[in-house]
Amino acid sequence: METSMKIRGWILGDGRSIHSVARETGISRTTIKKYLRDPEQPRYRRRQPRVGSKLNAQFEARLRELFEHDLSLRRRDRRTAKKLYEELVAQGYTGSYSPVQRFVSELKKSSGTDGTDAFIPLYFAPGDALQFDWSEEYVLLGGVQHKVHVAHFRLCHSRKPFVVAYMNEKQEMVLDAFVRALTFFGGVPRRVIIDNPKTMVTYVSRSKDRIFHPRFLALMNHYVIEPVACTPASGWEKGQVENQVQFLRGELFTPRLAFNDLAALNAWLLLRCEELAERRHTDQQHRTIAEVFEDEKIELRPLGRPFDGYVEKTLRVRSTCLVQYDSNRYSVPCEHAGHHVSLRAYADRLVMIANDEIIAEHKRRFTRNISYFEPWHYVPLLDRKPGALRDGAPFVGWELPKSMEQIKDHYMREKGGDREFVDLLLLALEHGIDVVEMACDLAVEQRTLRLPAIINLVNQLLEPTIAPLAETHAYPQLTLRPEADCKRYETLCAAGRVAA
Known part of the structure; x- marks a missing residue:
């Protein structure tokens, strides 16, 4: 508007020519003539109608349908304008995102779900x-x-x-x-x-x-x-x-x-x-x-060592060797039945502690009213109740090493076989499952499945191995072969009595 006023003043007021004003201002003579005809600022006038958006009536109807469907859902489950745009693209829409965003914005305003409000902007310094x-x-x-x-x-x-x-x-x-x-x-x-x-x-x-x-x-x-x-x-x-x-x-x-x-x-x-x-x-x-x-x-300040993020509770162990936490039950070693233990609950695991020692650890479960057993916690009880090996809940579906499973099937077919397999399990508690598994592998390979033979194999695996001497030819050799002489023994005995 200011430019139009100056040009009209120069020409109509001062009498200057259009040519001189155009040369001085750099504005074309056609535009100057428009200023002289109309005191208002010249505006751009579209000669051809605007090309229509690719968001045609079909896609608008689809958008409205999706939007109305989302209104029936909870606010957290409603799709954003970007997600609705991706939905249209999957259905053949080839236009840009802006028309979809504007259309969804109008739908939100008309439905009263735009949720506009005023707030004071906040500022936070780095690391604050x-x-x-x-x-x-x-x-x-x-x-x-x-x-x-x-x-x-x-x-x-x-x-x-x-x-x-x-x-x-x-x-x-x-x-x-x-x-x-x-x-x-x-x-x-x-x-x-x-x-x-x-x-x-x-x-x-x-x-x-x-x-x-x-x-x-x-x-x-x-x-x-x-x-x-x-x-x-x-x-x-x-x-x-x-x-x-x-x-x-x-x-x-x-x-x-x-x-x-x-x-x-x-x-x-x-x-x-x-x-x-x-x-x-x-x-x-x-x-x-x-x-x-x-x-x-x-x-940011240095991180340091991580925090040990557990919540600790003191719980009493039931007679079934179970402690309850968060609607589920978890087993502990049978010697702690009837005593109190400390349970540390982590986000992904549960740790049971007694006398400052970890006695059991379980993966955290999020089911309800289910018991989770560790069968080895109950093995010492089998020494007094070997029959529980067949029907005991902790031993249902117990996955043992393949060779031990084969020996178990062999023992359980015979009368009194459950007692023999319990002795084998107690042996595993004493010497470790790895040693007993190796002995069972050897027993299956040698086809000696009796318990005494397996115990003998375990003892052989536990015996210290004596390495053979290297370069025996370099050791001193005897030059005089020793001879048996009982009189030397009697002489030593006599000397011992004198010394005593």
């Missing part, structure tokens, strides 16, 4: 803060649908994410998740911003003072991190990880994932975290998240 939150997702593990609990971490300055999945949100999972996250980042920030779950915060007063759980506080003290609990119902205080939960739900967990087990899922999530770090940083568009993280990593 880490945000943590949980989410619940559904995946297929071994062909069965499971609800997994995903721990989300996000370094606030670099925006680098880390996620790991568990079967629940118990305290041992929280401890393990923090150890994994700090190992992944390779350093320790000064603060961690969290919610107020009972596994981390035991009490919130009216004045917003917090009492942290002792075990979580031990984790914080180990790494020297200041825990900061958000105000209840104020998720914006850790908005980065809240947004990450929504973004990764659509990016990673939609459509539903399928893996053989939880370990395979976590291995895949770890790789995806590294890939997501190659995206552009929100505030520094010319750099990736990984590049900003390399600068922030310098500000």
Whole structure:
């Protein structure tokens, strides 16, 4: 508008020619004539109609159908605009993503699900803060649908994410998740911003003072991190990880994932975290998240030794040599029946301790009301009750070495054979399963399956081997052959009596 006013002033007010004004300003005479005819700023006028978007009525109807279907689902299961775009591409759409994004945005506004709100932007210095939150997702593990609990971490300055999945949100999972996250980042920030779950915060007063759980506080003290609990119902205080939960739900967990087990899922999530770090940083568009993280990593404190993330409980061993934890039962050696043992629950295993020694270790199970046996824990009881070898629950499906299975079948066909095989098992407890397995292999090879023969083979394997002397010809040789002389013995005896 200012240019138009100047040109009209020069020509209409000062009487200058169009040619001179065009030469001075560099504006074409045609444009100057437009300024003289119309006092308004000249605008671009399209001569031909705009080419229509490839998002035609067919794809718009399909998008509307998919969007309305997602409205019937829970918010966490709804697809993002990007996922809807990928769905259209699979159905033949060849256009760009922008028209789909605009159309989905209009659908959200019309349905009132856009969720717009106003917040105050936050700033975090490098190495200052880490945000943590949980989410619940559904995946297929071994062909069965499971609800997994995903721990989300996000370094606030670099925006680098880390996620790991568990079967629940118990305290041992929280401890393990923090150890994994700090190992992944390779350093320790000064603060961690969290919610107020009972596994981390035991009490919130009216004045917003917090009492942290002792075990979580031990984790914080180990790494020297200041825990900061958000105000209840104020998720914006850790908005980065809240947004990450929504973004990764659509990016990673939609459509539903399928893996053989939880370990395979976590291995895949770890790789995806590294890939997501190659995206552009929100505030520094010319750099990736990984590049900003390399600068922030310098500000992180050294990691040190990892925290031993277990939750300990004292439990009484039942007469069946079982202790119960988290709806399941686990066996311990039979000599501890009726006594109290210390159970340390980790995210992936259970460790039983008595008299400061580890007496049993089991893989962590997430089933309900099932007993998990270690048959060797019950073998000493078989010395008094050998008949339990046939029908005892700990021995059902017991996988022994092939040669021992063959000997067991041979013994159990005979009367009293269960007692002989129990003696063989007790021998394995005394000398080790490897030695007895080797002896059984030799017995099967030599076709001597009787117990005394196997015991003899075990003793032969345990006898120390005497290496043959090397270069015997170099040793001194006798020059005078010794002769038997009983009088020399009598002389020695007489000398002994005198000395006594």
